[in-house]
Amino acid sequence: MINWKNLDTLASFEKLASLEKVNLAKAMSGEEGAERVKKYTAFMGAEMDFNYGARPVNDEILSAMKAFAEEAQLHEKFEALFSGEVINTGEKRLVMHHMTRGQLGEDVVVDGVNKREFYLEQQKKFTELANKIHNGEITNAAGEKFTTVVQIGIGGSDLGPRAMYLALENWAKVNGYFKMKAEFISNVDPDDAAAVLKNIDVAHSIFVLVSKSGTTLETLTNESFVKDALKNAGLDASRHMVAVTSETSPLAKSPDYLAAFFMDDYIGGRYSSTSAVGGVVLSLAFGPKVFECFLAGAHEADEIAREKDIFKNPAMLDAVIGVYERNVLGMGTTAVLPYSQALSRFPAHLQQLDMESNGKSVNRFGEPVDYATGPVIFGEPGTNGQHSFYQLLHQGTDIIPLQFVGFKNSQMATDVVIQGSTSQQKLCANVAAQIVAFACGKDDENKNKKFAGGRPSSIIIGSQLKPKALGALLAHFENKVMFQGFLWNVNSFDQEGVQLGKVLAKKVLAHETDGALKVLSDLMNI
């Protein structure tokens, strides 16, 4: 029997909050520090480990966290989710993105449709499309191969797929998996589409229009932009476009598209990278095999997230520690810092994933909660960030928990030795050094050069950023966010907060405004 209870009604949370806090600077020093880093680690799948030696925990706190996770029924709630319970209560929907990448749990049948088969069928369909485009069975009207794929979508139809593409682009290039360059058009700013269209060869481009509802205004506007460009080039748009949408959308059976691939209401936009939303563009860019490996990695992390034992379940552990930092230690922001240039847009994806999922003020029953929920998430790749905002992270007046990601090996295997070490070694040395610098700090007579320390972090250490590792990394954070939603008792799968702006923007365009909105509209020359 599952109980959906507010965080502040759980006795185990009260207990956890009452425990003496860790002095991280002390705990991470000397032999104790070495022991922590050795001991506080959990396997994440795909040759990756989650190391939480520098998070503000100790054995006593961890034991209380275990009880907290149990009282909050994190394991049971996840089981219920993938077994077909209506977890998205606001919209009365199932949450099925895990099924796009594997075999968790039993089959789930909705309205006579076996969802596992449905997702597999879509994957099969876009695998075929990719193969036919790669082998020249599907070409442009002149019989020439397509060389570029352009995704048109916004939010979850853009950030996740774009971050995943960038994460694998260079790896694919040096390993023989690179099939087509991908570009992305997202913003309603006309300069976005115009700039992309200026830089590509439209005659050899295939466009992937992504909108679940088929009514996303930004996306339809950008589609029109693209159709104009194709028309102006004397091309038949319907030979250059495919759609990713829901079966009930106006796009689903339109003759405007070469093909349509389906998602459904049970895949939230920000959780859709492993569905056709990410699958079409990634399969075209790198081939279906690469996409399969990516799914396999996500599935491996999903299986690990099913573990009942929190100490073998890094997503659950990361979630509980994060809530502790947010609600017990009062830290309102989290930085995501991948030491990998290929993950340049991964923080932007996590920003959506996390903030759109858990940036809520009411619980899953629509009742206001009395505690802080989702934090602000931001980040940039290291070592770049070290020369930028790390100043505040080290010496600012607020403490910001940090989530590092690092890989032992580079993607392209081209390197140079300077001052006795390779660039990859320097990269790895820097992330190791930062963890200790943040945790332990350093005293100095000159207080301007003093580092207080006590700044918590964890690190995900992988062997190399390959498709499988990327999938596991993505799923880790998806599952972490889900577990945190369970702890805060919010619905992590709706987004009512985006509606009001849409409604008011329509009024502005219809010139149905008064008061401040009318003045602002005039100032913007609308």
Place this chain on the structure above:
Amino acid sequence: MINWKNLDTLASFEKLASLEKVNLAKAMSGEEGAERVKKYTAFMGAEMDFNYGARPVNDEILSAMKAFAEEAQLHEKFEALFSGEVINTGEKRLVMHHMTRGQLGEDVVVDGVNKREFYLEQQKKFTELANKIHNGEITNAAGEKFTTVVQIGIGGSDLGPRAMYLALENWAKVNGYFKMKAEFISNVDPDDAAAVLKNIDVAHSIFVLVSKSGTTLETLTNESFVKDALKNAGLDASRHMVAVTSETSPLAKSPDYLAAFFMDDYIGGRYSSTSAVGGVVLSLAFGPKVFECFLAGAHEADEIAREKDIFKNPAMLDAVIGVYERNVLGMGTTAVLPYSQALSRFPAHLQQLDMESNGKSVNRFGEPVDYATGPVIFGEPGTNGQHSFYQLLHQGTDIIPLQFVGFKNSQMATDVVIQGSTSQQKLCANVAAQIVAFACGKDDENKNKKFAGGRPSSIIIGSQLKPKALGALLAHFENKVMFQGFLWNVNSFDQEGVQLGKVLAKKVLAHETDGALKVLSDLMNI
């Protein structure tokens, strides 16, 4: 006589903090809201206005803010800064970036050098270089024109110039100013340099190596990468590289470079976009005239920042309101939300500018302060953000002040009409709508669909994102950050917080570690 005092010792701050707070949802509604938006505006230079109608102020609070700015001597401190006072006390340095773009104040002579003439001379030198490269007087060894410029730098030598380049790239393309494509190599991650080098034609590329000290490890490592690539292509590296550095650096007189351009210790990295650090790459990319216009815009905003009257000084006003939000209202994060795809990396630049400048815990005398200083800064372009993290901004449990930027006209002037409006109109309508949605909110019986409102924002409204507007926009934020540093009484021009990580990374590479750092080094395979 200038007094450097802590924020919490100022009577005017205490007064400001004691005033009744604005009910923003109410104030921004109806006729009062319309009046606020009309009234609360200040000219920023370069056809731009700073509108603060939706910030949490009213006439009474603004009047107290004026007194606060006066007691904190913001005007006098800025005058002292550009007149040559040692404002960077920690490093005992002048702060001269304003002089790279204009004629503020009198000449300043340091060690016999007239600094204004020095900066002008550097600008003249790289103007000549750009002209000679553009007209084919300087070519590669084969006598062919250079087509690409690659900046090698990190932190301030990367983020600002990159953000400025992206901001103008498409505008330049459609207006006949585009001379050369620019690329950037920054990260010590070997994949960063390898990926850029894979995508360019090195034989027709000129590289700009930027390091003030000439010893930045990341940058020297990446230089070596580039030299290897040039050598492997059978090219003479010294014909393909220029340096931007200080006169005393090891790079200054090296025969390895075609030319060297100088900055000095009085230009902080994060304030260096208007010096040779930004000037060489931007002049090469768009021509010296475009760079001059950019400087003219920055200078115009600097002149406005000299205004004694806070209500005619948007940078000062923005600064004071920001401190009020941070220290009186307790808001710890600020989002920067440009409704312009061309400003995609502008928030990342501001993140460095702001967080590295004011993320400090000691005042300018090295004494710990008892109040919060610089906030976390993050942001992405709208409308993209609306489909991502805006959920938390609208309905999350923390209130995040917002800084919008919007332009009435697009850069590329290609547009499409869908549902009765252009994309540009949709873009503008959205930002206007968001301001009112955040401020006023909306009640709903279903609490999940309720928007509490009361979320403050301001908007900078420009005519079009052109070089002059970009310069003014950049200077606005530089000056805002400077004024906030004065209010918090911190030194905004040093960055001691980046040192400890560097020291520890060197130890890791030298295998001189123990405890947690040794274990982490082992885990990372160093």
